[in-house]
Amino acid sequence: MLLSALLLLYRTLMVFSRMTRGAMMGIGFTVGYGVPLIIAVITVASTAGNKGYIQQDYNCWLNWKETKALLAFVIPALTIVAINFLVLIVVLCKMLRRGVNASTQPDEKHPLAVIARCVAILTPLFGLTWGFGIGTMVSDKFGIHVVFAFFNSLQGFFILLFGTLLDSKVREALAGRAQVQDQHSQTDFLSFRGYGGEVCN
Structure with missing residues (x-):
């Protein structure tokens, strides 16, 4: 999700610059596999010795009470959601500026319709629905848990639909x-x- 957002930001801001395929693959594998591996190894190494990695009798198996191992997931996930949200804002601002400056043709769609479509497509692709996870951490209300589970269970489907089929x-x-x-x-x-x-x- 982070790489998708950064790639879109790169193509939005650096219109005339082209990154080589090898560089893109290197960055992709480093960010997509290397960084999570380092986070996982550090978390397990610092918490597994005293059996503080796993938490029993709780809906999340990462320990929160003793070692706060859950932060190894929460901090990167929320950081990615925040970065992707900022990227979405930058892309929308660029689209609005381009829409204001460009001469409108009769067959062109309304800028607000284009922006709404963009938000609808990029929200699941960027994983912005993971932001509902903050609500599940601060509230015990059933509704926020249902919303979080519903939208995130469909994320893979939306990625298939918008990122591949459409x-x-x-x-x-x-x-x-x-x-x-x-x-x-x-x-x-x-x-x-x-x-x-x-x-x-």
């Missing part, structure tokens, strides 16, 4: 592949018919 490049690639397969099947069918005609004659 992506124009993915659809173009799938359409191109389907056309290639259709052409192959027609060629195979015609060659089969030709072969069948030769056999029948």
Whole structure:
């Protein structure tokens, strides 16, 4: 989620700059796998010795009462949500500024509709619904727990929907592949018919 937001911020602010694929992969693996691994190793090493890593009889297995091991998840998660929220604000400001400066065409959508669509798509992709987790930490009300569980259980579905199925490049690639397969099947069918005609004659 953090890398998606940072990539969007980079492409929004550095329009004429292009990062190499190797650099993007290196940053992605470092931030996506290296940093969580370091956090997990430090947390386990500092709390597992006195059996303070796991907490029994609680809805979260990370210990909170004795060693505060839960902070190893809460602090990075909320930091990512805060950074992604700031990125969303920057992107929306850029869109608004571009919408004000640009000459509006009759076929263009209203800027508020574009912004609403952008927020609806980027909120699950950036994991901003994890912000409801603050409510679950400070309140015992059932409603906030239901909202948090509902939105976060659908995050993977929204990522699949917005990040893959509704992506124009993915659809173009799938359409191109389907056309290639259709052409192959027609060629195979015609060659089969030709072969069948030769056999029948």
